[in-house]
Amino acid sequence: MSRLQSTPQIRWRLYGVEAINQLDAAPRIEVQYNWESAGRVGLVSGRLHFPQVTSGPAIYSFRFISLRRVNEYIGESASLSGRFYQYGRPGPSQRTNLRVSPILIEAVERTGPVELRIITTAALHLGIESTGLDLNERWARILVESLALERSDAGTALNISQVASRKAPRSIP
16 A cells, blocks of 8 residues: 555555544544743832743733722743833833733732733644644744633633723823
């Protein structure tokens, strides 16, 4: 039997994945990651104050209570400490930071410190094969961010595209 005329089970073996008693079943694909608590976001002299975090790439989550529900903002960054610096001191051309910063300030003022969680490592599993995802690559961060949004247990989970569609405030306190 030639490779081109092989059965699906034989083709899976050619690619290094075993199909067990299922001739036309695709291997299971899974992305694994774990949220780590990174502390709380608060206010110091009216400005956002973030805990010490990695300067490397990460996916992050701000969780806070509003109107008796858990709300969550999930984002990704190539430089997490740099992103948080920008949230605390947004420039006039940083539209995303101008939108997110007042949301965080309001959440801290209403409910106290906002919970910060981060993901710094993730893995891709394909059948019995596994590999780490390089979060330096934007596509890998976007993949994990999208899955984190989908899996969120918060009443409201937003990402940048949903926050960016809101009108930016004129001034930041």
